[in-house]
Amino acid sequence: MESLLSIEEAARRTGLTAHTLRYYERIGLIAPVGRAAGGQRRYAASDMAIGKMQAFARLRGAGDSTVPDRRQMLEEHLTDVLAEIAAMRRSAAALQAKIAHYRSLEQSLAPDSTSDEGHADAHRQPPLRTRTRKTA
The missing domain is CATH 1.20.5 (Single alpha-helices involved in coiled-coils or other helix-helix interfaces)
Structure with missing residues (x-):
């Protein structure tokens, strides 16, 4: 079973603050993160390997x-x-x-449409009259 990290643990591992991680998720810089039953973010290893987040964090850390x-x-x-x-x-x-x-x-x-369009009866042809032959 994969171990999940709280936002505080993820912040320590990335060198970002919890606020920054939330902001990056909100603006779409990182993908939405899974949540625990109570709604708290739970970061998986795959979340921590996100290239954009890590690259941005490295750049930020470089000054x-x-x-x-x-x-x-x-x-x-x-x-x-x-x-x-x-x-x-x-x-x-x-x-x-x-x-x-x-x-x-x-x-x-x-x-209740005022138009006859779409009604089967409106397009029905009158019945054809047929001649019947009288036989004597």
């Missing part, structure tokens, strides 16, 4: 000379986040179009 590198990492992350937002907006627009289509379809199929 002010790494400010440009840290800014560049954040700019790259922002580019990724903006691309995800654009993709989600496209998905939302597609969903809105589908919802509008189905609302329109529902209205056309509704029994």
